[in-house]
Amino acid sequence: MTCRRRRRRGSLPAPPPPLEDDDILREVLLRIPPQPSSLPRASAVCKRWRCAAVDPKFTARFRAHHGKPPLLGFFQCRDDDIMFAPVLAAPDRVPPERLDLHSEAHLLGCRHGRVLVFDVSRAEVLMCDPITGEQRRVAIPPEFKTGHVNGAVLCADRGQGHVHGGCRSSPFKVVLVFMRSPDHRPLACFYSSETDTWGHLIPTEAPHPGSACCGGAQSILIGNVLYWFYAIYGILQFDLDRQSLDVIEAPLGMNVPRNHDIVQAEDGTLGLTILSQPNIQMWQRKVNCQGVATWVLWKTTEMHGILGLSPPTEVVKRGAELILGYDQDANEMLLHLDGTVYIVQLKSMQSRKLWESDHVTACHSFNSLYTPGDCSSLVLIL
Incomplete structure (x- = not known):
């Protein structure tokens, strides 16, 4: 009986079945970035790669793996x-x-x-x-x-x-x-x-x-x-x-057109961004234990503290700053400053220049x- 127990304890698990070449290829393709050119360029390598890239089961896995689209x-x-x-x-x-x-x-x-x-x-x-x-x-x-x-x-x-x-x-x-x-x-x-x-x-x-x-x-x-x-x-x-x-x-401060936008707060609740030179205010909708909802100011950032924006001396007159839009998936705001459009990441407060335009919409x-x-x-x- 003792020998049998030892043999059972010492037995090794069955090896996994060998991966097929196409399975390995799909695992590789699954890990490429979800950017627009990634799969089209991979599919152009050869017929085998294209068949893998357009397979509905693979594309469903690709979307699930990367989550939010770019x-x-x-x-x-x-x-x-x-x-x-x-x-x-x-x-x-x-x-x-x-x-x-x-x-x-x-x-x-x-x-x-x-x-x-x-x-x-x-x-x-x-x-x-x-x-x-x-x-x-x-x-x-x-x-x-x-x-x-x-x-x-x-x-x-x-x-x-x-x-x-x-x-x-x-x-x-x-x-x-x-x-x-x-x-x-x-x-x-x-x-x-x-x-x-x-x-x-x-x-x-x-x-x-x-x-x-x-x-x-x-x-x-x-x-x-x-x-x-x-x-x-x-x-x-x-x-x-x-x-x-x-x-x-x-809350107060929304009396100027395009100086505010609805955003998603960091805890997944309703939030607001209000732009008022020289600050950006971030508000959050909070519900207390009695079920009463109120607006709470949770963060204020000075404009010159946003990395990538033009220096304050180059942002001319007050009122030239406008909020044009918001990307909820990336928590990024589209900001118009004196003819230049920037995209600002609201958590890191880093920005990058997108284009120059006097067209405001x-x-x-x-x-x-x-x-x-x-x-x-x-x-x-x-």
Whole structure:
């Protein structure tokens, strides 16, 4: 009996099955950076590499491995057209003309690899996938033809392990908010591509703000709640689970257009950035033990303390600084200072110069993770 026990304790586990060559190749490809040029360039090596790079099982693993997709650039309305401004350097820089939408419709937002625009003349919203060129039009409810409209698009897949940004075949949702005439109180409506129907109108009893426009504002998704600015009065909040619309009063300092933006705070809650020379203030929405929510100032940074910005003497007059947009995935803010656009990482407060422009308009971040099979019509500057 003793000898048998010794033999069992000393037995070695069975060796793992040998890896096939294709399995080793996929493990190598899985670890290359998720930048736009990575997989297309790898797939150009040979037929075997391309077959591995476009395999649906591999691309699903690739997205899951890298998580959040990279920021490719920003969409903005310019000269009655929707233009794309890339932010990456070659070989990952996407030529802007490849993603320009060439549409006179109103840009409402970008999320999960899709762009949402509002075609006023046709009373439709248009969902675009700029990478593949796929488009889908949906007629809006008749009430939305009479107000200032804003909205958001998002992927409807909430399955465990699903990674947004390259989920082009997944169902999607659209939320529209608008200022109802003549009292300018906000209403919302929810659309599901799975049922191809709009839900009922969702009102809120918000006070009249005195200024009714909310069009053009970028939405932020925190948890399962969407947020937009509501003129200079506060923030619109749409809860996707409860299908409810509310208004949150904002802290003081939001009385100057484009000097503030909604952000995600470091603990994953609702936050605000307010720009006021010579400081950037970071506010956070806190809920106390009694369930009462208040705004708390959690960080103040002087402008000259941001690495990469022009020295204070080169930033001319007060009021030349504007917030143009926000990339939630990377927690980066788009900042316009006297004709120069910078992107600022809000945690490290480091920045880099993107481009020079006197054109000031809201910018919507576009993040996408794609494979060679997704972008046959997309040519990178390699």
